[in-house]
Amino acid sequence: MNTLMVDARAVRKVYGSHEVLKSVDLEVHRGEVVSFLGASGSGKSTFLRCINHLERIDGGEISVNGQLVGYRRANGKKYELHRSQIALARRDVGMVFQRFNLFPHMTALENVMEAPVSVQHRSRAEVRAEAEALLERVGLADRQDHYPSMLSGGQQQRVAIARALAMKPALMLFDEPTSALDPELVGEVLDVMKSLAAEGMTMIVVTHEIGFAREVCDRVVFMDDGVIVEEGTPAEVFERPQHARTQSFLSKVL
Amino acid sequence: MATGHAEEPVVRLRHPWRWVAVAVIGVYAAVLVKFLVTNDALRWDLVSGYLFEESILRGIVTTLEVTVVAMVLGVVLGTVLAVMRLSENPVLRWTAGIYVWFFRGTPILVQLLGWYFLASVLPEISIGVPFGPDLATWSTNTVITQFMAAILGLGLNEAAYMAEIVRAGIGGVDKGQSEAAEALGMSPVVAYRRIILPQASRLIIPPTANETITMLKQSSLVVVLGMLDLLGTAQAIYSRNFQQIPLLLVASIWYLAMTTVLTYGQARLERRMSRGTPGVAVRTRKSTIVRGGAR
Ligand SMILES: Nc1ncnc2c1ncn2[C@@H]1O[C@H](COP(=O)(O)OP(=O)(O)OP(=O)(O)O)[C@@H](O)[C@H]1O
Numbered sequence: 271m272n273t274l275m276v277d278a279r280a281v282r283k284v285y286g287s288h289e290v291l292k293s294v295d296l297e298v299h300r301g302e303v304v305s306f307l308g309a310s311g312s313g314k315s316t317f318l319r320c321i322n323h324l325e326r327i328d329g330g331e332i333s334v335n336g337q338l339v340g341y342r343r344a345n346g347k348k349y350e351l352h353r354s355q356i357a358l359a360r361r362d363v364g365m366v367f368q369r370f371n372l373f374p375h376m377t378a379l380e381n382v383m384e385a386p387v388s389v390q391h392r393s394r395a396e397v398r399a400e401a402e403a404l405l406e407r408v409g410l411a412d413r414q415d416h417y418p419s420m421l422s423g424g425q426q427q428r429v430a431i432a433r434a435l436a437m438k439p440a441l442m443l444f445d446e447p448t449s450a451l452d453p454e455l456v457g458e459v460l461d462v463m464k465s466l467a468a469e470g471m472t473m474i475v476v477t478h479e480i481g482f483a484r485e486v487c488d489r490v491v492f493m494d495d496g497v498i499v500e501e502g503t504p505a506e507v508f509e510r511p512q513h514a515r516t517q518s519f520l521s522k523v524l
Numbered sequence: 525m526a527t528g529h530a531e532e533p534v535v536r537l538r539h540p541w542r543w544v545a546v547a548v549i550g551v552y553a554a555v556l557v558k559f560l561v562t563n564d565a566l567r568w569d570l571v572s573g574y575l576f577e578e579s580i581l582r583g584i585v586t587t588l589e590v591t592v593v594a595m596v597l598g599v600v601l602g603t604v605l606a607v608m609r610l611s612e613n614p615v616l617r618w619t620a621g622i623y624v625w626f627f628r629g630t631p632i633l634v635q636l637l638g639w640y641f642l643a644s645v646l647p648e649i650s651i652g653v654p655f656g657p658d659l660a661t662w663s664t665n666t667v668i669t670q671f672m673a674a675i676l677g678l679g680l681n682e683a684a685y686m687a688e689i690v691r692a693g694i695g696g697v698d699k700g701q702s703e704a705a706e707a708l709g710m711s712p713v714v715a716y717r718r719i720i721l722p723q724a725s726r727l728i729i730p731p732t733a734n735e736t737i738t739m740l741k742q743s744s745l746v747v748v749l750g751m752l753d754l755l756g757t758a759q760a761i762y763s764r765n766f767q768q769i770p771l772l773l774v775a776s777i778w779y780l781a782m783t784t785v786l787t788y789g790q791a792r793l794e795r796r797m798s799r800g801t802p803g804v805a806v807r808t809r810k811s812t813i814v815r816g817g818a819r
């Protein structure tokens with residue numbers, strides 16, 4: 271029985287001549303919550319985007335939930351998948367963006383209902399009930415008919431989380447979900463994420479919220495210049511960082 | 525004291541140059557009105573007589589038909605071309621690029637005549653296997669009627685301009701939107717249909733309304749094909765009675781009436797659309813200026 275949700279091996283990513291990811295290895299187990307820390311430009315977002323194949327990797331391989339990302343393995347070769355097949359595989363992975371990226375021409379409820387209806391072709395009535403429950407869960411039952419432009423940043427991000435959850439993902443990726451928020455709105459989003467973690471969702475969270483990482487995460491990964499330089503439990507990484515780069519980064523943010 | 529100052533009378537700034545402008549323009553306007561009213565050669569009696577004449581009204585119908593059908597062809601083909609130009613497939617990108625290059629780079633009058641005289645180089649049009657057997661064949665002259673040549677000439681040319689408008693509209697949608705759609709597992713086709721095009725249409729509709737107004741006037745070019753649209757009918761009448769200016773006035777009055785209605789509709793449409801989602805800029809007039817020079 272394989273308990274690995276994410277298995278990344280020697281992942282490389284290159285933009286032109288710039289090697290953004292240089293041999294990244296990472297294992298994330300089912301139910302684990304892992305946070306990614308690191309300076310700006312160290313490759314955190316890029317790695318997250320590689321996990322659901324929004325970026326094609328230039329070396330190594332990534333498996334999610336036992337499935338190779340972007341390729342099909344047969345006869346000792348890896349065959350590149352078609353875009354629609356990749357889209358199919360992405361349904362298992364939810365993603366939450368720094369800038370929310372809600373669909374502005376749809377209400378909160380429509381945002382949440384969109385993918386189950388247009389991708390999975392499920393009945394609207396059934397999806398609607400689920401979407402209402404999801405909005406209730408993120409504390410926005412009374413905002414379901416609001417358009418994104420009528421919602422605060424924190425509310426928008428909670429809708430975005432509900433939208434991702436509507437596809438019943440096995441893994442959730444968060445790319446700095448609170449960085450675009452006013453300080454007083456950060457808490458409401460982190461609370462939703464905490465409850466999600468408590469329910470056993472597997473999560474990878476890029477964040478600068480040290481408090482959240484310390485309290486919620488099973489493991490902290492520190493990235494620098496395209497490599498993982500250090501990882502461990504929050505206590506290990508925050509109290510006894512081994513690497514000089516980790517120490518200097520933490521001294522700035524703690 | 526402050527209270528005392530508040531009661532002092534205020535002398536408004538005077539604008540003497542405004543009055544000068546009013547005087548100058550007033551004089552020229554008077555000259556123009558005198559010309560229009562006292563010049564018997566204008567034959568206002570003829571103008572009013574022909575304004576609702578039956579053949580003129582039929583000409584208006586033809587003008588509207590050509591405008592609508594050519595615009596529909598332009599919008600549909602233009603959207604296809606725009607999506608091709610944004611495609612990852614280099615062959616599609618290039619094909620669309622060459623299309624736009626050709627149809628924007630040659631005069632529309634040449635294109636109209638070219639379609640009309642196509643039969644002289646391609647006497648028959650057939651459907652079948654390329655370089656293989658034909659399944660069906662028509663004489664080009666029966667397929668490319670005057671109306672068909674007008675639609676092809678105006679519509680295919682319009683598609684090249686619409687392609688740029690649609691492309692700009694799609695490009696104006698935030699990159700995060702297609703990313704969010706993809707991350708939810710949408711295929712590219714579903715993402716376009718459900719997420720990208722509905723948002724792009726806010727940017728596409730106002731300049732398309734401009735294009736429609738331009739098309740209405742530009743459709744008068746079909747007179748070179750001998751078509752009896754509004755202008756063609758006026759021409760046909762003055763070739764018999766030699767009253768050129770009165771009949772051109774008849775045509776102008778109708779063109780003005782139609783563009784005024786369209787402009788009013790466009791203004792309402794723009795107001796309605798800008799009221800929708802904030803944060804989406806609605807570009808309007810600029811596109812007309814840019815393309816006006818390119819024709
Ligand atoms: N599409 C792209 N084309 C070229 N370079 C890119 C692209 N996307 C990212 N990069 C580069 O890759 C590097 C890593 O970017 P990435 O966004 O992964 O960093 P990050 O760790 O998420 O930083 P931040 O904390 O600022 O979000 C940066 O130097 C960036 O300039």
Ligand SMILES: [Mg+2]
Binds near residue numbers: 314315316446
């Ligand atoms: Mg980032």
